[in-house]
Amino acid sequence: MASRTAAEILVDTLIEWDVRVVFGLPGDGINGIMEALRQRQDRIRFIQARHEEAAAFMACAYAKYTSTLGVCLATSGPGGIHLLNGLYDAKLDGQPVLAITGHHFHDLIGTYAQQDVDLDKLFENVARSSVRIMGVSHVAPVTHLACRTSLAYGCVTHLNFPVDLQEQKENGGRSKRNVVRHADTTILPRGGGVPSDEHLNAAAEVLNAGEKITMLVGRGALGAGDEVERLAEALASPVVKALLGKAVLPDDSPYTTGGIGLLGTKPSEEALEGCDTLLMVGTSFPYIEFLPDPGEKRAVQIDCDPVRIGLRYPVEVGLVGDAARTIRKLLPLLRTRSERGFLETARRSMQDWNALMEKRATREDRPMKPQVLAAELSKRLRPDAIVSCDSGTAATWFARHIRVQRGQMYSLSGNLATMACGLPYAIAAQIAHPGRQSVAFVGDGALTMLMGELATAVKYALPVKVFVLRNDTLGQIKWEQMVFLGNPEFGCDLQPIDFAAVARACGATGMRIEDPAACGSQIELALETPGPVVVEAIVDPFEPPMPAAIKAAQAVRFGEALARGEPDRGEIIRTVLKDRIKEMV
Numbered sequence: 001m002a003s004r005t006a007a008e009i010l011v012d013t014l015i016e017w018d019v020r021v022v023f024g025l026p027g028d029g030i031n032g033i034m035e036a037l038r039q040r041q042d043r044i045r046f047i048q049a050r051h052e053e054a055a056a057f058m059a060c061a062y063a064k065y066t067s068t069l070g071v072c073l074a075t076s077g078p079g080g081i082h083l084l085n086g087l088y089d090a091k092l093d094g095q096p097v098l099a100i101t102g103h104h105f106h107d108l109i110g111t112y113a114q115q116d117v118d119l120d121k122l123f124e125n126v127a128r129s130s131v132r133i134m135g136v137s138h139v140a141p142v143t144h145l146a147c148r149t150s151l152a153y154g155c156v157t158h159l160n161f162p163v164d165l166q167e168q169k170e171n172g173g174r175s176k177r178n179v180v181r182h183a184d185t186t187i188l189p190r191g192g193g194v195p196s197d198e199h200l201n202a203a204a205e206v207l208n209a210g211e212k213i214t215m216l217v218g219r220g221a222l223g224a225g226d227e228v229e230r231l232a233e234a235l236a237s238p239v240v241k242a243l244l245g246k247a248v249l250p251d252d253s254p255y256t257t258g259g260i261g262l263l264g265t266k267p268s269e270e271a272l273e274g275c276d277t278l279l280m281v282g283t284s285f286p287y288i289e290f291l292p293d294p295g296e297k298r299a300v301q302i303d304c305d306p307v308r309i310g311l312r313y314p315v316e317v318g319l320v321g322d323a324a325r326t327i328r329k330l331l332p333l334l335r336t337r338s339e340r341g342f343l344e345t346a347r348r349s350m351q352d353w354n355a356l357m358e359k360r361a362t363r364e365d366r367p368m369k370p371q372v373l374a375a376e377l378s379k380r381l382r383p384d385a386i387v388s389c390d391s392g393t394a395a396t397w398f399a400r401h402i403r404v405q406r407g408q409m410y411s412l413s414g415n416l417a418t419m420a421c422g423l424p425y426a427i428a429a430q431i432a433h434p435g436r437q438s439v440a441f442v443g444d445g446a447l448t449m450l451m452g453e454l455a456t457a458v459k460y461a462l463p464v465k466v467f468v469l470r471n472d473t474l475g476q477i478k479w480e481q482m483v484f485l486g487n488p489e490f491g492c493d494l495q496p497i498d499f500a501a502v503a504r505a506c507g508a509t510g511m512r513i514e515d516p517a518a519c520g521s522q523i524e525l526a527l528e529t530p531g532p533v534v535v536e537a538i539v540d541p542f543e544p545p546m547p548a549a550i551k552a553a554q555a556v557r558f559g560e561a562l563a564r565g566e567p568d569r570g571e572i573i574r575t576v577l578k579d580r581i582k583e584m585v
Helices: 006-014 026-038 052-066 076-083 084-092 136-153 197-209 225-236 266-274 324-334 341-360 370-380 393-401 422-432 444-448 453-461 475-482 499-506 516-528 551-562 570-582
Strands: 021-024 045-048 070-074 095-104 129-132 156-162 213-217 239-241 256-259 275-282 298-303 317-320 386-387 407-413 438-443 464-469 509-513 533-539
Touching: 006 026, 006 052, 006 095, 006 136, 006 156, 021 129, 021 370, 021 509, 026 045, 026 070, 026 095, 026 156, 052 095, 052 256, 052 422, 052 516, 070 076, 070 444, 076 084, 076 095, 084 095, 084 156, 095 136, 095 197, 129 136, 197 275, 197 298, 197 324, 197 341, 213 225, 213 266, 225 239, 225 275, 225 324, 225 386, 239 266, 256 266, 256 341, 256 393, 256 533, 266 341, 266 475, 298 324, 324 499, 341 393, 341 533, 370 393, 370 438, 370 464, 370 516, 386 393, 386 422, 393 464, 393 475, 422 438, 422 453, 438 444, 444 464, 464 499, 464 516, 499 509, 499 533, 516 533, 551 570
Parallel strands: 021 045, 021 070, 070 095, 095 156, 129 156, 213 239, 213 275, 239 256, 275 298, 298 317, 386 407, 386 438, 438 464, 464 533, 509 533
Antiparallel strands: none
16 A cells, blocks of 8 residues: 555545545645545545635534534635634634644745744634644644544634645654554544533522523524423523524524524513523523623523533523533423413513514515515525524624524524624535525625635535625614714725626626515525525615614714714614604504
């Protein structure tokens, strides 16, 4: 058997860890790795992105939508630097991603050679481990350890590989302590995934004493929806969903009050305010101003990461373990409540909220309200749909008007809240699940940043459907400047882009929606059209993404922004007044 190159050992090790897709962009700093991938393309697929940032987003989304390792690849210097934003997205959302980067010749490092960037040092903050490969005998152990670390801890790892070492052949030249295959195992031991009986009993004591219990669930509860519903039934508890936990329960579940925070619902705010006991499952929801004041409620938390226990709210009992297994262990210790008034109040409030959302989503105004697009799309999504959202005002309409069905998958950039991830996420979702429906719901500002990935969808014949809300402004920033700071908007207007024409120029189908009366039928046409499709929806730039309950200070700052010279104050005032009048009649 011919001896392998160091790059071939790297790729073979990835295959041992069941990696089937690598997202990246070729470059001269990774030529050896690219050749190894070419020779093994029957076992591992290379997906060429148009920008390394998109490749990192794709690796993050692939991890989110498959619960397996996501891998991205970039060349030395600027190629590796471009990965960082997508890798921070993975870090902050706790996703297992391995980044592999090139470097120039190992004996020129530190001599001002071209692209002389020490990426192993640069990546130290984003990656739990960041290692420079030192030679052919170093490749297998550090690659095994990187894969194992990412999967075990839900984190980013990084390997930096000098280009000349990629071509080095196996020759037995090991140090005396580098025993063959000393780290070469793909076994990933799993813990019991459940807390101790002592902690379970303590948690049950707190929950059994509560009269009005509210659950807050996040991404750590994904896949545990049946257990969450059984727990909600036993506790007569409404279930509030953090945005990354949107798909924990379908929105027609009789227990959920939907989202929380700026993008959330009024019933969720009421459920958190009115409870006497808070049970958090798989969430470290970052907007603590929407949680009760510390010490105001008794609290129990379930999380697989002990570091996150008590991170957002002080708890009496922390249960460290897998959400589904922990709930199954906890349920027999709980008394089933016959008094269900708190839950019934939440249900009635949710009925009122849904009616209000329906009213907002059936407006016939021109320009079209963004809620109309979201609601009409929601009605037409397949039960197997995977919906990827971008950051910005699009996330508000995504959170409130795209209703989760059981079995669907949803995600976006949670804790990083970065723009530009929506399209790369949808591409990765389609690659991970080729038989499912993959949809991107994005804003015009976000799509513009990585618009070249439309060509990626065309290149690989991916039937991704992209719905872009075009209002020619950075809407979220605009409203934050006004409502949170009391300043007139500045620097938010965007040069208009004909996204349907751009789609056609890339080889995709491009469509435009302007009439709310035709919105549903045009969405149906887009979803039925083969191949990648971009639907440009012209929407009202003055529709405010307001929180469920506007605080007095926010109203004051909004008024200050209008008084201080907001350039569109006339249109904004008319839109806000018109919206509220129509909701009252």
